[in-house]
Amino acid sequence: MEDGYYAWMIVATALVLMMTTPALAFFYGGMTRTKSTLNMMMMSFTAMGAVGIAFVLWGWSIGWGADGVGNGNGKLIASPANTFGLLHVSSSNFIFVLFQLTFAVITVALISGSIADRVKLSSWIIFSVLWVTFVYVVIAHNVWGGGWFYSHFPNLDYAGGTVVHINAGVAGGVLALVMGRRVGWPKNPGKPHNVTLTMLGAGLLWFGWYGFNVGSIVFNPGGSGNPWDSVGSCKGDTTCQFITQFTHETGVTFMNTTVATMAAMLAWLLVERILRGKATSLGAASGVVAGLVAITPSCGSVNTLGALAVGAIAGGVCAVAIGLKYKIGLDDSLDVVGVHLTGGIIGALLIGFFGTVKSPQGIDGLFPSGGGGLFYGGNATLLWHQFLGVVFTIVWCGVVTLILGMLIKYTIGWRVTSDAEVEGIDVNEHGESAYDWGTSVPSGGVASPVLSSSFAHRTEVQA
């Protein structure tokens, strides 16, 4: 049984890795303009490199700080020295470190959507490392890892609605505020250059999200008193308990992740059709992500009908929320606030309404009030704790991101020159362009001989 779980975690980790590279890179890359596609994709790829290494060196130690799945020390952080470089972590636990690593990476990569088309690559990489250190692992420790916050206000976040999505949404909004709008925005908001790429990315995100949500199962200690005795007929048999929890819980989280996403996509399209006259492809892709975001915290605590409601509400509300940036004048370029912050809050709070004690987290006994959500016979304690989890994440992330954002703004600076931004960040920051439109006259053919003297010489000889 544990062999099956271990094999699943290897697959789940690889699935979540795929969500950043290439799924999110495609999703975001298609939404930017032709001239900044590669830079957008590079923000995801470089986050993978920088955040991943920081996580292995000190991220795991600060957030989890133990040789195992967590560290319930009741404090704001654990020591970065505990397991620096994973020196005291058994390699049989590496897969759990790696699973968490992929979450840290995608959270940082998600932020990049707010600040598309205008950021120096070096500033982005430095920010990635600082932010994962001072925000991500701290929030993860406090919401998931048994840190100070969780020990006072246990709230439910199955796979990262607060830790990943609210966190990324707040950080994206704050950074967009710190560094300002793109040249020409909002008069020219930047038409998505390739919605096909975005739909490919959204589909891959959906696929990878099964690793994200279904892989986030945490087992109870086996033996007597295991809550899953009441579901199966295990009578204290540890292996039986593991199988019972594994099969039931993965079934629920997989189902909820699926139906919520379906409902969110259709709800987004319906709202769009009513408000703006057309149901769009970009709306479908966005609805898929909004639904996935909202079901992320709640997939282990609601039933199938609850998941449909969570998805439908998230899809409908996010379809409206993405318009707000024009009203407040915030160039959150690819709607990280509108989709991830909004969807994350909806998913976290709706647990307080749709949470049921018959769900996996209910069976685990994790509902703080002992009862379910308001619609399932519970009192408001659960909703209150969910609300506090949202507030804690918004405040910590908002304040620390603002400090980090200002620090970079007034030292190395965030932005490329406005000339470079207008001409295209791909050419100016990377020396590349995403698409070579030339057919009979390839643009590369003219320039390549002058790239280096030795190469030019060889070309001449061949000619």
Place this chain on the structure above:
Amino acid sequence: MKLVTAIIKPFKLEDVKSALEAYGVAGLTVSEVQGYGRQKGHTEVYRGAEYKVDFVPKIRVEVVVDDSDADGVVGVVVKAASTGQIGDGKVWVTPVEAIVRVRTGEKGSDAL
């Protein structure tokens, strides 16, 4: 000789090509172009933000013919390209001073 230039809707290219073939035109040149006439552009919406697209994709068909064939070719193109809707395009005729076939050096009508 005359150069017949037609701006047509992209999905009408097959009809125009077949009609010209049937009429006996030996060759033509096609390019993808953008522009607008009386129908102007259209509006696209992405996540609630409207974008005005001024230039609509069109196909430009160019055929060089003998003076005597010009009117006939224009008639064939107009018939084949017409949908009756706004934005069907235009056809115009311009005089051509000289023409040479690159492979053989033939000139004038022989080069057509």
